Amino acid sequence: MMRNWWKWICLLLLMYVIIVALVVPLVPGSESVNITSLHPGLQRVEITGYNTHFVQEEENLQCYVSIGKTLVKGQNLSVISETQAAFDLILPDTIPDKNVGFYANTDFDGTIYLSTAMRMEGFILEPNTPWKGDVITVKNEEQQFFGFPFQPNLFETIRNLMFHVPMWFTMFFLMTISFVMSIQAMNQKPEKDLKAAAAAEIGLWFCALGLITGSVWARFTWGAWWNKDPQLNGAMVVFIVYATYFILRKSVQDEIKRARLSAVFNIFAFILMILLLMVMPRMVDTSLHPGKSGNPAFSKYDLDSSLRMVFYPAVIAWGMLGYWMYRWQTKVNQYKNEENEG
Amino acid sequence: MRANFFALWCASVLSFITTTAQASSWEMKMYEHGKISVVYWVVAIVIIGLSLKITLLNLRLKKEKRNHHS
Numbered sequence: 001m002m003r004n005w006w007k008w009i010c011l012l013l014l015m016y017v018i019i020v021a022l023v024v025p026l027v028p029g030s031e032s033v034n035i036t037s038l039h040p041g042l043q044r045v046e047i048t049g050y051n052t053h054f055v056q057e058e059e060n061l062q063c064y065v066s067i068g069k070t071l072v073k074g075q076n077l078s079v080i081s082e083t084q085a086a087f088d089l090i091l092p093d094t095i096p097d098k099n100v101g102f103y104a105n106t107d108f109d110g111t112i113y114l115s116t117a118m119r120m121e122g123f124i125l126e127p128n129t130p131w132k133g134d135v136i137t138v139k140n141e142e143q144q145f146f147g148f149p150f151q152p153n154l155f156e157t158i159r160n161l162m163f164h165v166p167m168w169f170t171m172f173f174l175m176t177i178s179f180v181m182s183i184q185a186m187n188q189k190p191e192k193d194l195k196a197a198a199a200a201e202i203g204l205w206f207c208a209l210g211l212i213t214g215s216v217w218a219r220f221t222w223g224a225w226w227n228k229d230p231q232l233n234g235a236m237v238v239f240i241v242y243a244t245y246f247i248l249r250k251s252v253q254d255e256i257k258r259a260r261l262s263a264v265f266n267i268f269a270f271i272l273m274i275l276l277l278m279v280m281p282r283m284v285d286t287s288l289h290p291g292k293s294g295n296p297a298f299s300k301y302d303l304d305s306s307l308r309m310v311f312y313p314a315v316i317a318w319g320m321l322g323y324w325m326y327r328w329q330t331k332v333n334q335y336k337n338e339e340n341e342g
Numbered sequence: 343m344r345a346n347f348f349a350l351w352c353a354s355v356l357s358f359i360t361t362t363a364q365a366s367s368w369e370m371k372m373y374e375h376g377k378i379s380v381v382y383w384v385v386a387i388v389i390i391g392l393s394l395k396i397t398l399l400n401l402r403l404k405k406e407k408r409n410h411h412s
Contacts, residue, residue: 018385021385022381159381205392205395208391209387209391209392212391213387220380325395328403329399
């Protein structure tokens, strides 16, 4: 029991990650507005929130629009449902800026914000306009409950961070073990070759799961199962290269020769993996992945640390599971090797 | 050790099923947009994929042990 303490920690962490990642709700957010253009004068605007409590907080609800730095308060506010509210917007002919943002504020939900592209029809743009807009008194800008960040493009799929991303972290971890074992195998320790193969085999499995889960997520977030993203293509090349490693191993019968050849191939495969997955996507401008090609990383959305509370345990838990599976695979390889020798 | 793995497998699948079942009753309130189903797909792929590999490892280990002893 005490010998396997880390396995129990792994199990507990996995349970925590799976349950918390699926149960914690998203914080309220603003999803859309019903208009695509603004014009001077009176206009009725309907704002749609997500996980909001407009009916419950009807008394406190305020809706307003920002034109540049100027705020305009919505008039004749009416709540349609918990997630929908409508208000009248009265805009002057001359405005200081064309950047528009829509806000809704309640004590419970805090301030939710939507920045969306709008056609500005019939306005005179005057940066030094004396128009001051309305004075808004926001009581509470923060949400009253704990939840994962709301991102308009991701919605609930932000939870996939705890399942898809750790697959790649675990793959990197296992491929690093495999790389180190291969170097040792080159240094007159052919028995390490079995460990290198075991780590690469489990790592390849995590790579396959990362590819499949990424493809499912991409279909809903980016609109296609596969995109021309250097990280996606790089991951597929890495998968093929490591699959080739096992073909190479099967093609050589002599144990010493196989260990040497596989070790050399594995070292090159590892370097290629670093280049394709960590260097290349940062050098090009076409990556859709967060943190690549100037895209904001998840950490930028998550300064409240709610995702970190699950994401870091998830990385540790899946990594521990990967290591556990690697040890198991090593045993299988060792038994098989002894059998072949016998 | 295999008992631990089996426990992990059962617990993961069970927690997935129970949370999924719970979430379906929340959908009107919290998950109106269906994107939560993408998360369920991803969780299912990860759990089923790893369970499959663990099962294969278990079977291979049993076989190799049997061959080793005989």
